[in-house]
Amino acid sequence: MAADPRQPKPLTRQTLTEGLWKENPVFVMLLGLCPALAVSNTAINALAMGLASTFVLLGSSLLISLLRNFIPKQVRIASYIIIIATFVTAVDYIIHALSLELYNALGAFIQLIVVNCAILGRAEAFASKNPVRHSLVNGFGMGAGFTLALVMVGAVREILGFGSLFGVALFGEQFQTWAVFILPPGGFFVLSFWLVLFAVVAKRRAAKEVAHGS
Amino acid sequence: MNETSAPTIPEQVMPSPFRLIATLGLIAMLSGFVIVLVYQITAEPIARNQREALERAVFTVLPGAESRALFRADETGITLLTDEELAQANVFAGYDNQGQLVGVALTGSARGYGGEVRVLYGYDPAAEKIIGYTVLQSSETPGLGDKIEDDPNFLANFEALEVSLDPETGEVAQPIVTVKEGAKTEPWEIDGISGATVSSEAVGRALRESTLEWLPRVVSHLDVFKQAAGEDH
Numbered sequence: 001m002a003a004d005p006r007q008p009k010p011l012t013r014q015t016l017t018e019g020l021w022k023e024n025p026v027f028v029m030l031l032g033l034c035p036a037l038a039v040s041n042t043a044i045n046a047l048a049m050g051l052a053s054t055f056v057l058l059g060s061s062l063l064i065s066l067l068r069n070f071i072p073k074q075v076r077i078a079s080y081i082i083i084i085a086t087f088v089t090a091v092d093y094i095i096h097a098l099s100l101e102l103y104n105a106l107g108a109f110i111q112l113i114v115v116n117c118a119i120l121g122r123a124e125a126f127a128s129k130n131p132v133r134h135s136l137v138n139g140f141g142m143g144a145g146f147t148l149a150l151v152m153v154g155a156v157r158e159i160l161g162f163g164s165l166f167g168v169a170l171f172g173e174q175f176q177t178w179a180v181f182i183l184p185p186g187g188f189f190v191l192s193f194w195l196v197l198f199a200v201v202a203k204r205r206a207a208k209e210v211a212h213g214s
Numbered sequence: 215m216n217e218t219s220a221p222t223i224p225e226q227v228m229p230s231p232f233r234l235i236a237t238l239g240l241i242a243m244l245s246g247f248v249i250v251l252v253y254q255i256t257a258e259p260i261a262r263n264q265r266e267a268l269e270r271a272v273f274t275v276l277p278g279a280e281s282r283a284l285f286r287a288d289e290t291g292i293t294l295l296t297d298e299e300l301a302q303a304n305v306f307a308g309y310d311n312q313g314q315l316v317g318v319a320l321t322g323s324a325r326g327y328g329g330e331v332r333v334l335y336g337y338d339p340a341a342e343k344i345i346g347y348t349v350l351q352s353s354e355t356p357g358l359g360d361k362i363e364d365d366p367n368f369l370a371n372f373e374a375l376e377v378s379l380d381p382e383t384g385e386v387a388q389p390i391v392t393v394k395e396g397a398k399t400e401p402w403e404i405d406g407i408s409g410a411t412v413s414s415e416a417v418g419r420a421l422r423e424s425t426l427e428w429l430p431r432v433v434s435h436l437d438v439f440k441q442a443a444g445e446d447h
Binding site: 041063067070071072074075078079082083085086087089090093094096097098099100104161162177179182183 | 242
């Protein structure tokens with residue numbers, strides 16, 4: 001009786017790409033800003049954080065989508081949180097096992113993926129209403145969009161703050177690093193710069209579409 | 215009574231409380247199963263990583279050491295531990311290739327800018343100096359506070375940092391103290407990092423508190439460390 005009466009929408013390219021651009025979790029929906037600001041001081045940290053979040057997103061989307069007809073509406077948020085927390089704990093152990101250095105660099109932020117609202121948002125808005133295949137594809141797109149956004153912020157901060165990218169020095173010895181960009185305020189500066197850029201491009205696109213339509 | 219037939223979505227019949235509890239219980243069980251599984255798989259590599267990091271750190275802070283032994287120091291004295299008891303060890307002794315004691319490695323910790331700073335340092339009892347230092351754990355600001363891990367000028371402090379013991383009382387004669395960058399005049403002072411004052415002072419505090427507490431005990435039991443060289447090889 002709890003089965004979804006509506007026919008699932010067909011799996012389209014939109015399912016995958018909406019997370020990258022149109023509904024990019026960081027740049028468009030402004031979700032998951034805490035890790036996006038906190039661990040984006042270098043491109044490597046940003047990439048690791050993005051991949052860890054993508055793993056959690058995929059795992060939780062899979063499980064929530066599988067259980068979507070079994071979980072009653074009244075306890076759904078509690079169930080989602082348990083499922084997400086499970087995958088976060090798993091990814092915490094896995095990163096700890098893979099590299100102590102990376103684990104120390106990411107610090108408390110791995111555990112804090114639990115409260116990344118981009119993930120809970122996907123669970124509530126997509127995985128709980130769509131079949132497994134759709135949810136995985138959409139979760140992957142969202143994860144990729146989140147990773148992309150973090151790396152874009154992280155790369156700018158690392159280039160300006162450390163004069164390097166992915167740990168490789170870009171400039172000579174005389175380069176004066178801009179320490180503010182690796183501190184928390186720098187995260188806000190760089191993020192706002194990207195937000196403006198995204199908003200301007202999106203506006204232009206919309207204007208173009210209107211012009212074509214008429 | 216007719217609340218259930220309220221004109222919302224018709225399929226939303228309130229499930230019994232039992233059903234809700236059962237759902238949450240099952241999900242929690244599933245979650246427990248997954249976590250325990252991942253824990254079982256990763257426990258061994260995690261322990262190995264940490265062991266290797268600690269081993270590397272011990273040999274970093276005791277230059278010239280070729281082998282090491284584990285000890286536990288507490289109120290009752292100092293006891294030699296086997297490799298399996300690594301988790302309880304808080305003092306490490308390093309020996310050169312002739313089995314001579316190079317020094318002992320001890321940990322210290324203090325609150326820094328971003329959280330706890332844990333350091334490991336090597337102490338040479340013969341020279342009464344700290345001869346090596348490394349950061350085991352810190353969450354200091356990248357680019358500023360984390361210079362305590364790799365700033366060459368700061369690390370140079372710990373090549374020979376004097377911590378002598380008063381021959382009469384057996385206590386530390388001059389506690390370690392962090393001073394401003396470039397202001398170091400005494401052999402027991404640490405030249406700080408400008409721009410990372412809180413972090414470099416945390417290192418000084420960690421070393422000061424640890425040396426005040428542990429060095430008198432370690433030095434008064436020096437024969438325990440020297441003896442262990444023969445037994446452990």
